[in-house]
Amino acid sequence: MLSNRNDRALITEKDSMGGRGTLTLDKLLSAPNAPEMLRTFAVATLAPGAAVGYHIHTGESESYYFLSGEGQYNDNGKLVSVSAGDVTFTPDGEGHGIANVGETPLEFIALIIKDAE
DSSP states (O other), X not given: OOOOGGGSOEEEEESGGGOBSEEEEEESSOTTSSXXXXXEEEEEEEOTXXXXXXXXXXXXXXXXXXXXXXXXXXXXXXXXXXXXXXXXXXXXXXXXXXXXOSSXXXXXXXXXXXXXX
């Protein structure tokens, strides 16, 4: 199964999860081609100064793999600097947020997996 760049969904969100600015999601795999447990597998791009607001995951977990840029990650209230090569994990019942604190776009892979029922 090939996910061609021209066939993928490109989604732009303003003030995502109560944050600020623009978040763009390049959905790498989506229904009907995605496994049932997969909610999101995307390259996410936050413009300079933009942020995804703090939010709690329920019934799912989310991981980020940072590709480029500089960010400040909110890990359940603890602020951590992130950059290319870093990985974060937010399990079910915990929360996070991310802000681009650099002068270039912050790019990362976002992976949300639903918990088994």
